[in-house]
Amino acid sequence: MRKTVSKWLIDCRGPALSTWLIGAIVIALTVVLPSRDAIAGDYHAYAVGILKTLPKEAAIRPDLEAYLDALADRYRVENGRGGVIGDELMRIAARAQAADMMLAGKTGHVSRNGYAFGSRFAAFVDKADLFRARGENAASDRRKGPADAAKARRLFALWLDSSAHRRNLMSRDYEFVSTGVIQRRQELWAVQIFWSRRSEPNLLTQ
Numbered sequence: 001m002r003k004t005v006s007k008w009l010i011d012c013r014g015p016a017l018s019t020w021l022i023g024a025i026v027i028a029l030t031v032v033l034p035s036r037d038a039i040a041g042d043y044h045a046y047a048v049g050i051l052k053t054l055p056k057e058a059a060i061r062p063d064l065e066a067y068l069d070a071l072a073d074r075y076r077v078e079n080g081r082g083g084v085i086g087d088e089l090m091r092i093a094a095r096a097q098a099a100d101m102m103l104a105g106k107t108g109h110v111s112r113n114g115y116a117f118g119s120r121f122a123a124f125v126d127k128a129d130l131f132r133a134r135g136e137n138a139a140s141d142r143r144k145g146p147a148d149a150a151k152a153r154r155l156f157a158l159w160l161d162s163s164a165h166r167r168n169l170m171s172r173d174y175e176f177v178s179t180g181v182i183q184r185r186q187e188l189w190a191v192q193i194f195w196s197r198r199s200e201p202n203l204l205t206q
Contacts, residue, residue, distance in 0.1 A: 043115045043123040047096035050103075054182070058102060060095055061181040064152045064188070068179040071156050072169060072192060079170065087176040090193040093124050094180025097138065102182050102189040107138045121193070133173030133196035137165045140189045147183045155190055168194070 051060070069086030077083045097120065100111045109117050117136050122128035141155045159165040174194040182189045 043120055046113060047092050047123065050096050050099050051092065054099060058182055058184040061183050064181040065179045067149055067152055068156060068181065068190060068192065069177050072177050076170060081170055081172060084174050084177040084194060087178055089176065090124055090178035091180060093120050094178045094191040094193045095182065097191045098180040098182040098189040101138060101140060102184050107140050109136055109138060130198045131195050132199055133171055135168045135171060135194045137168055137192045140187065142187045144186055147186050147188050151188055155188055
């Protein structure tokens with residue numbers, strides 16, 4: 001069958017074939033590529049699922065999440081920026097990415113299933129584009145020693161020691177933060193998501 005189709009494509013030249021091929025490609029793209037909303041919806045379910053199925057040796061650390069929220073707020077204020085409020089809006093998203101990093105064995109901003117930060121953020125808000133500022137920092141501390149506040153401080157210091165992460169932490173537009181922390185034995189995996197207040201659309205210009 002493959003040889004027959006290939007021979008037909010070679011023998012049938014001209015505008016008719018070109019039109020048919022373009023139409024077939026457009027239809028295929030329409031069918032295969034999911035919408036942005038579908039991607040976001042899929043990630044929400046994925047994030048909830050990954051947190052429900054953490055390995056036995058892994059656990060969420062709400063105490064360290066609150067501690068890192070507070071560290072981000074204090075550092076910004078001490079360095080001339082507005083503070084950030086610890087908020088639950090992105091907590092599941094932050095925890096899920098921290099868990100994904102742990103399971104992958106590396107830090108990053110794309111989930112094991114290929115969800116980038118934009119899709120992950122959009123899964124937890126309505127009309128993500130109305131949030132003028134959004135950002136994410138990720139890190140892990142896998143050194144020996146108790147997974148306590150001291151290790152969380154060292155993890156936060158990793159962000160401060162990186163110019164790109166510190167610059168992201170210090171964005172003037174951020175107003176809120178959600179930190180997700182996953183502990184696996186003595187390891188800590190953490191993600192901080194920052195965002196601004198949602199800007200309502202100007203109805204007069206629509």
